[in-house]
Amino acid sequence: MQRRAVSISDIAKAAGVSHSTVSRALRDSPLISAAVRGRIQAIAREMGYMPNEIAQSLQTQRTRTIGLVVPSIADPFFADVFDGVEQVARAAGLSVFVSAAHNDPEQEMAAIETFHRRRVDGVLISSSRLSSPFLKRLNDIRVPVVLINMQAEAQHEHVHSVMIDDRAGACAAVEHLIQLGHRRIGYLGVSNRPLSNQRRLAGYREALQDAGVGMNDDWIVIAPEEDRQYRDDVVAGETLVHVLVEAGVTAIFCYNDMVAIGALMGCREHTIAVPDELSVVGFDDNHVARYVTPPLTTVHQPKLELGKQGMRMLIDLIDERDVQSTMLAPTLVVRASTAAPR
Amino acid sequence: MQRRAVSISDIAKAAGVSHSTVSRALRDSPLISAAVRGRIQAIAREMGYMPNEIAQSLQTQRTRTIGLVVPSIADPFFADVFDGVEQVARAAGLSVFVSAAHNDPEQEMAAIETFHRRRVDGVLISSSRLSSPFLKRLNDIRVPVVLINMQAEAQHEHVHSVMIDDRAGACAAVEHLIQLGHRRIGYLGVSNRPLSNQRRLAGYREALQDAGVGMNDDWIVIAPEEDRQYRDDVVAGETLVHVLVEAGVTAIFCYNDMVAIGALMGCREHTIAVPDELSVVGFDDNHVARYVTPPLTTVHQPKLELGKQGMRMLIDLIDERDVQSTMLAPTLVVRASTAAPR
DNA sequence: ACACCCAATGCACAGGTGTGCATAAACGCC
DNA sequence: GGCGTTTATGCACACCTGTGCATTGGGTGT
Numbered sequence: 001m002q003r004r005a006v007s008i009s010d011i012a013k014a015a016g017v018s019h020s021t022v023s024r025a026l027r028d029s030p031l032i033s034a035a036v037r038g039r040i041q042a043i044a045r046e047m048g049y050m051p052n053e054i055a056q057s058l059q060t061q062r063t064r065t066i067g068l069v070v071p072s073i074a075d076p077f078f079a080d081v082f083d084g085v086e087q088v089a090r091a092a093g094l095s096v097f098v099s100a101a102h103n104d105p106e107q108e109m110a111a112i113e114t115f116h117r118r119r120v121d122g123v124l125i126s127s128s129r130l131s132s133p134f135l136k137r138l139n140d141i142r143v144p145v146v147l148i149n150m151q152a153e154a155q156h157e158h159v160h161s162v163m164i165d166d167r168a169g170a171c172a173a174v175e176h177l178i179q180l181g182h183r184r185i186g187y188l189g190v191s192n193r194p195l196s197n198q199r200r201l202a203g204y205r206e207a208l209q210d211a212g213v214g215m216n217d218d219w220i221v222i223a224p225e226e227d228r229q230y231r232d233d234v235v236a237g238e239t240l241v242h243v244l245v246e247a248g249v250t251a252i253f254c255y256n257d258m259v260a261i262g263a264l265m266g267c268r269e270h271t272i273a274v275p276d277e278l279s280v281v282g283f284d285d286n287h288v289a290r291y292v293t294p295p296l297t298t299v300h301q302p303k304l305e306l307g308k309q310g311m312r313m314l315i316d317l318i319d320e321r322d323v324q325s326t327m328l329a330p331t332l333v334v335r336a337s338t339a340a341p342r
Numbered sequence: 343m344q345r346r347a348v349s350i351s352d353i354a355k356a357a358g359v360s361h362s363t364v365s366r367a368l369r370d371s372p373l374i375s376a377a378v379r380g381r382i383q384a385i386a387r388e389m390g391y392m393p394n395e396i397a398q399s400l401q402t403q404r405t406r407t408i409g410l411v412v413p414s415i416a417d418p419f420f421a422d423v424f425d426g427v428e429q430v431a432r433a434a435g436l437s438v439f440v441s442a443a444h445n446d447p448e449q450e451m452a453a454i455e456t457f458h459r460r461r462v463d464g465v466l467i468s469s470s471r472l473s474s475p476f477l478k479r480l481n482d483i484r485v486p487v488v489l490i491n492m493q494a495e496a497q498h499e500h501v502h503s504v505m506i507d508d509r510a511g512a513c514a515a516v517e518h519l520i521q522l523g524h525r526r527i528g529y530l531g532v533s534n535r536p537l538s539n540q541r542r543l544a545g546y547r548e549a550l551q552d553a554g555v556g557m558n559d560d561w562i563v564i565a566p567e568e569d570r571q572y573r574d575d576v577v578a579g580e581t582l583v584h585v586l587v588e589a590g591v592t593a594i595f596c597y598n599d600m601v602a603i604g605a606l607m608g609c610r611e612h613t614i615a616v617p618d619e620l621s622v623v624g625f626d627d628n629h630v631a632r633y634v635t636p637p638l639t640t641v642h643q644p645k646l647e648l649g650k651q652g653m654r655m656l657i658d659l660i661d662e663r664d665v666q667s668t669m670l671a672p673t674l675v676v677r678a679s680t681a682a683p684r
Numbered sequence: 685a686c687a688c689c690c691a692a693t694g695c696a697c698a699g700g701t702g703t704g705c706a707t708a709a710a711c712g713c714c
Numbered sequence: 715g716g717c718g719t720t721t722a723t724g725c726a727c728a729c730c731t732g733t734g735c736a737t738t739g740g741g742t743g744t
Binding site: 050052054055058063079080086087090097098100116117119140142292 | 347390392393394395396397399400405414415416418421422424425428429432437438439440441442455456458459460461482483484576603607610629630633634635
């Protein structure tokens with residue numbers, strides 16, 4: 001049924017020329033006379049010719065293809081990153097393979113092995129944590145790699161990164177609370193994403209210190225590690241917020257929006273009014289943040305830009321241009337979950 | 343720098359055999375003696391050989407690759423669909439190209455053209471609407487196509503589909519409201535996705551008719567067409583909900599969750615208590631639905647399953663097995679936005 | 685008229701892999 | 715030991731495209 005697709009040889013036969021001539025004519029080579037070129041292009045169009053990119057890839061040693069590894073595309077954060085990646089890739093004529101690794105090292109390995117077999121021109125990785133054997137493997141495939149929003153443990157020749165300044169974002173959030181007049185500010189963090197949690201906690205501390213506002217170890221609560229992180233962030237916020245309230249804080253900065261949303265739910269259960277009795281700040285600016293009650297004040301991560309920048313950087317690396325790792329600045333979005341303390 | 347990757351010829355040279363022998367040995371062909379096979383496999387491992395899938399594709403005329411077209415991966419609906427697709431694809435050893443077409447016919451065309459050039463083994467399409475020239479083009483590429491949650495205008499030889507029963511879902515939602523005791527029930531729809539809107543409206547009417555509950559044209563409001571649908575769904579719900587309330591309904595069934603969330607916001611602005619004064623039902627069971635206030639009663643779409651089924655169907659088509667289009671049943675999820683009328 | 689040059693085209697190979705067929709070696713059988 | 719049979723391997727081609735080099739033909743200059 002599915003008869004062979006038409007190749008340049010078929011066109012050559014139809015036009016009474018050699019396949020080389022067809023190849024050149026279709027690529028607008030000046031070596032071919034205008035008359036012949038036009039005739040061949042017309043025949044090609046008429047026969048419904050569609051270039052075989054597989055054969056081209058084999059010949060040119062370039063697949064015009066890149067691979068993207070994410071934990072899950074169902075997580076809106078990575079979905080936005082992907083959107084940015086895809087936009088830039090499409091504009092550059094590159095196609096992208098997406099692989100969801102679900103934070104499973106084994107699946108991550110499998111993903112980059114697949115990319116290697118498929119001879120992608122470059123790899124983008126956006127994963128929470130990355131293991132050392134994984135990085136070694138990355139080095140094996142001899143292809144440019146860009147890390148999105150993750151910190152490389154060691155520097156490798158072909159590895160660059162674009163990330164978001166967690167510390168600065170946390171600072172901005174806490175400074176906002178200080179400016180509103182809060183002096184007893186808590187942090188509600190997580191333990192299953194240690195790097196970013198540490199950076200946000202550091203920003204929290206720095207802001208307080210710079211402003212000369214007091215700290216207290218009782219005002220810092222870190223949720224214990226859990227497996228199903230996505231749902232659990234909400235549960236963590238919901239169950240732990242009252243600990244901070246009992247410790248006497250008037251405002252809390254949460255590791256991310258899902259924790260903050262959990263905190264909002266916890267407050268409702270304990271009939272704590274937000275923002276009247278407690279101000280709550282999140283991190284990420286998840287799509288959800290604007291629809292909860294009250295709409296959440298949060299730190300906006302430029303996720304789309306993260307993807308775009310990462311992809312641009314990868315293209316530069318593929319084309320052997322110099323690049324340097326960059327850091328994107330998050331911005332505070334003030335909504336209705338924060339107010340001056342009573 | 344990036345020296346040529348090792349090929350089977352390199353291995354052949356190292357082992358003192360022909361490349362054919364290496365090829366067969368690596369594929370565990372019984373034609374090769376166990377001794378030689380083992381030795382070659384050892385050498386291959388040692389040299390860090392990674393099969394070139396591009397060359398294999400050219401030879402076998404199979405790329406083990408499929409293309410997925412969606413409007414946007416940032417829309418959580420399609421993100422979940424993708425997740426299902428990816429899971430099944432990975433298990434079958436297929437890689438997936440994702441292309442976001444943003445409901446732009448031109449970009450959709452470009453996407454399937456790219457897939458054609460790359461000689462994907464099959465195509466999955468999940469788009470709101472599909473134009474007729476687009477379908478024609480689909481037919482041109484001579485590859486199995488599965489439509490996910492969209493209705494084909496005409497039947498084509500290679501085109502099958504898996505969809506969700508909009509009508510049944512709408513019925514379930516409205517029956518729930520009737521069972522709670524509501525007798526004046528409104529529908530808040532959209533006009534930029536005419537097919538599914540019609541089907542949900544039909545389900546709404548059917549449920550009312552079957553229960554012998556009265557209808558009224560004033561209780562049906564359809565938002566006018568807008569371009570930026572995603573954000574506008576919320577705005578539509580927010581601005582139009584009071585029209586229905588003034589028409590005297592005690593409950594509304596919304597086209598989807600975003601419209602319903604807009605309705606919730608509109609109610610808050612007009613200080614209409616939900617669910618005490620007005621019950622609200624959505625459609626989709628977006629991730630957001632559980633976090634709004636009050637948590638939204640809605641019709642759950644099995645999005646993951648949609649993706650999985652679609653991918654399974656595509657694999658069956660690729661392997662030339664018989665398949666038939668299927669319809670998945672949505673289920674009602676009762677949360678806190680619905681209650682008996684006062 | 686002849687040498688020369690330039691424009692246009694074809695030949696042949698390369699890229700990496702899989703496989704039908706031929707070939708060679710080994711083995712069993714009488 | 716010759717012959718037929720099985721087993722193991724190599725040869726050569728195919729998949730489709732791009733390109734260096736050779737070739738051809740026509741035009742130009744003297």
